[in-house]
Amino acid sequence: FFFRQPNHTFSYFRSFRTITHTKQHQALHKQPSFTFQSEEGVTGRVIMNYSNFNYCFRILVALGLVVISLTTATTTSKTTDSCHAKNDWISQHHRCNITKYTYHQFQSIFGLLPPLYHEPIIIQTPPHRNQNIRQYTSQTGIVDYFPSNFTITLSSSNSFSEHRRTIPLVQYLQELQQDTTTTSSSNETWYFFGETHSPKWKELLYGHYELPPCETCGDADSVALSFGIGNVGSGVQWHIHGPGFAETLWGRKHWILYPRHQKPTFDPDQTSLFWMEYTYQQQQQPHDLPWECTLDPGEIIYFPDQWWHATINLDFYTSFISAFTTEHESFL
Numbered sequence: 001f002f003f004r005q006p007n008h009t010f011s012y013f014r015s016f017r018t019i020t021h022t023k024q025h026q027a028l029h030k031q032p033s034f035t036f037q038s039e040e041g042v043t044g045r046v047i048m049n050y051s052n053f054n055y056c057f058r059i060l061v062a063l064g065l066v067v068i069s070l071t072t073a074t075t076t077s078k079t080t081d082s083c084h085a086k087n088d089w090i091s092q093h094h095r096c097n098i099t100k101y102t103y104h105q106f107q108s109i110f111g112l113l114p115p116l117y118h119e120p121i122i123i124q125t126p127p128h129r130n131q132n133i134r135q136y137t138s139q140t141g142i143v144d145y146f147p148s149n150f151t152i153t154l155s156s157s158n159s160f161s162e163h164r165r166t167i168p169l170v171q172y173l174q175e176l177q178q179d180t181t182t183t184s185s186s187n188e189t190w191y192f193f194g195e196t197h198s199p200k201w202k203e204l205l206y207g208h209y210e211l212p213p214c215e216t217c218g219d220a221d222s223v224a225l226s227f228g229i230g231n232v233g234s235g236v237q238w239h240i241h242g243p244g245f246a247e248t249l250w251g252r253k254h255w256i257l258y259p260r261h262q263k264p265t266f267d268p269d270q271t272s273l274f275w276m277e278y279t280y281q282q283q284q285q286p287h288d289l290p291w292e293c294t295l296d297p298g299e300i301i302y303f304p305d306q307w308w309h310a311t312i313n314l315d316f317y318t319s320f321i322s323a324f325t326t327e328h329e330s331f332l
Contacts (some may be wrong), residue, residue: 025189043044057114067189089277090232091312092255096223096293098122103129106213111213115327116243120291123213123300125247130298133208134249137227143170146200153195165190176231176317191236191273193228209321212245212300216327224324230313235272238264243305244324248295251318256280257291260306262288272310281297 010191099124101109113121136145146169154172156163173190196205205225211217223244235253246253256276258264266275283289294314295301303309305327 008214009039014317043127070144074156090274090312094292094294095289096243097292098255098293100124100299103257107262110213112217113212113302115214115216116324117302120255120307121302122222122293122295125298125300127298130208130210130247130249132211133321134297136208137249137321139173139317140248142229142319143173145204150200152192153330154190154192155195156189156191164195172229175308176229178231189234191234192232193230193236194226196225196227205321209323212302212323214245214302214325216325217245217323222326226322226324228320228322230320232313232316233271234313234318237268237270237272237275238266238308240306240308240312242324243254243327244322245300245302245319246295246322247300248297249319249321250297251313251315252294252296253313254294254316255292255303255322256310256312258308259304259309262308264308272312275310276312291329 038141098120103126104123104161106121106123111235135141147171150169151166152169152172154167172190175190196202205227206220211220217223229250230253246255254276256272264275264279266279280289293301
């Protein structure tokens with residue numbers, strides 16, 4: 001078309017430029033303006049060009065959105081990193097200020113632990129000790145040991161353990177796949193521990209467990225045995241009772257303790273994991289920190305009479321057995 005009518009095309013573009021220039025000139029005089037005078041007496045006039053103003057405004061808005069986005073991203077990143085750091089407590093290396101003895105060292109020093117010993121200790125037992133009950137209480141072994149329809153009674157993992165729930169053992173093992181987190185409420189978190197009074201449990205515990213080396217652990221009638229299973233992050237919030245021993249059979253369990261006169265500050269309906277990740281970090285002085293250590297499989301901890309203590313399981317399947325002794329009744 002342009003090649004066929006070049007003169008007409010040129011005239012069209014010339015007319016378009018003239019009209020456009022005229023409209024721009026008219027619009028310029030319609031736009032708002034203001035005058036100014038400098039200290040030297042120079043007078044000037046500023047015309048608000050809408051086209052340039054809109055362009056600059058759009059740039060400023062875009063830059064503002066970029067700044068907001070970057071700020072939000074940075075804040076979110078810091079928050080995420082902070083939460084990740086807190087939630088990563090389980091995988092971190094944990095402090096231990098409780099004396100650990102090999103089995104040989106313990107026998108050389110104590111022989112048998114005397115009644116009402118004054119502080120916590122940990123005993124590392126030889127691999128062959130309690131080998132049978134370890135086999136029966138593994139994640140697969142415990143399913144084979146009990147009937148397929150065998151039920152267990154769970155308790156809430158808060159300080160009072162006042163709630164109960166009875167479910168099949170197999171169902172509880174499936175529920176262990178869900179980790180306990182800091183947002184979990186301990187009065188709504190179910191935990192298997194202590195409800196092991198049936199004949200089948202007594203057959204397992206009293207028939208296969210080798211008692212801890214203590215003077216008041218002479219026979220099964222002198223101790224009360226309890227068994228438990230927990231998952232990552234589970235455990236019991238701060239509580240208090242008589243003396244005894246706890247042995248980890250599978251997995252790892254972190255113990256925290258305070259003497260009877262040093263009651264920790266805690267919410268009984270929060271989890272012990274919450275306490276470790278938040279309250280623990282607020283302890284400013286070394287003497288405010290608890291006695292603590294992580295028990296590996298085959299290790300036994302002695303908890304003194306009326307000492308405050310709480311526990312946190314560190315592995316997806318942690319099984320353990322406790323032996324409550326009677327020296328607080330016989331020797332007080």
